[in-house]
Amino acid sequence: MLLDLDQGRLWVFLLGLGGFAFLEALWPAGRRRGARGPRWLRHGALAALNTLVMRALVFVPLLLWMVWLEEEGWGLVRILGLVGIPELIFSVLALDAFDYVWHRANHRVPFLWRFHKIHHSDRELDVTTALRFHPGELFLSGFAKAFWLAALGPTPVAWFLFEALVSASAQFHHADLRLAPKVERFLRWLWVTPTFHGAHHLVDRRWGDRNFSTLVPLWDWLFSSYAAPPGPLDERGEPRAFGLPEGRGHTDRPLALLLGPFRGLNQRGMRHVGPLHRSRE
Numbered sequence: 001m002l003l004d005l006d007q008g009r010l011w012v013f014l015l016g017l018g019g020f021a022f023l024e025a026l027w028p029a030g031r032r033r034g035a036r037g038p039r040w041l042r043h044g045a046l047a048a049l050n051t052l053v054m055r056a057l058v059f060v061p062l063l064l065w066m067v068w069l070e071e072e073g074w075g076l077v078r079i080l081g082l083v084g085i086p087e088l089i090f091s092v093l094a095l096d097a098f099d100y101v102w103h104r105a106n107h108r109v110p111f112l113w114r115f116h117k118i119h120h121s122d123r124e125l126d127v128t129t130a131l132r133f134h135p136g137e138l139f140l141s142g143f144a145k146a147f148w149l150a151a152l153g154p155t156p157v158a159w160f161l162f163e164a165l166v167s168a169s170a171q172f173h174h175a176d177l178r179l180a181p182k183v184e185r186f187l188r189w190l191w192v193t194p195t196f197h198g199a200h201h202l203v204d205r206r207w208g209d210r211n212f213s214t215l216v217p218l219w220d221w222l223f224s225s226y227a228a229p230p231g232p233l234d235e236r237g238e239p240r241a242f243g244l245p246e247g248r249g250h251t252d253r254p255l256a257l258l259l260g261p262f263r264g265l266n267q268r269g270m271r272h273v274g275p276l277h278r279s280r281e
């Protein structure tokens with residue numbers, strides 16, 4: 001049964017990647033300006049490395065951890081006696097809330113930002129941006145999630161469902177995809193859309209330190225970190241830029257992406273690597 005779920009998750013990932021790449025070609029929003037090929041190669045290689053590392057170091061241990069927690073009867077889900085559909089809804093929402101808090105911490109804590117900024121150093125956005133994560137970030141988030149899983153005690157089915165939703169949602173909200181404005185404005189209340197999350201990738205920190213949600217935007221409304229996404233052009237009529245603030249630390253070379261978090265570790269002060277514009281948090 002766990003193997004079936006694992007296969008299902010893989011299919012969601014592959015179909016999502018292909019599906020959103022196809023939709024991007026039909027209705028591009030102009031968030032990707034350069035060629036597709038190098039992005040697919042670069043981000044595909046990073047994703048392959050991440051899959052290898054993560055399966056051994058995070059995915060399998062977390063799964064074993066969850067089976068053990070279930071046998072021992074740990075977690076809020078069991079204390080509340082939730083089963084079936086209510087358990088799935090509760091667990092998925094609670095895991096999404098964890099992702100919101102963790103994502104916000106990634107922008108706030110200098111050590112975590114060192115890894116997360118590799119994702120943000122992309123100056124364009126398309127479905128492959130959803131693959132651009134440093135293995136260190138994924139490892140750290142897996143480690144933190146182990147504690148949350150112990151407190152929550154979701155069933156493995158809920159966890160697989162959550163992971164599949166995160167993978168599809170990340171592909172959707174990073175995609176270079178233009179939705180009809182009416183559809184987007186409505187959907188934005190229920191689910192994180194490309195425009196909602198695109199604002200989070202803007203160089204302009206009025207938006208760049210906002211909109212942290214992964215699945216449902218509810219968390220940004222609840223915790224006052226929502227900023228309405230701006231139009232595609234800035235005050236001077238130029239396309240709004242994506243990436244790190246002030247053009248710092250941008251690179252697309254795979255090795256440089258992997259070494260990025262370890263640059264300047266011996267520097268005093270975190271000015272060049274620290275999270276920016278904390279005052280808005």
Ligand SMILES: [Zn+2]
Pocket residue numbers: 103107116120200
């Ligand atoms: Zn972020």
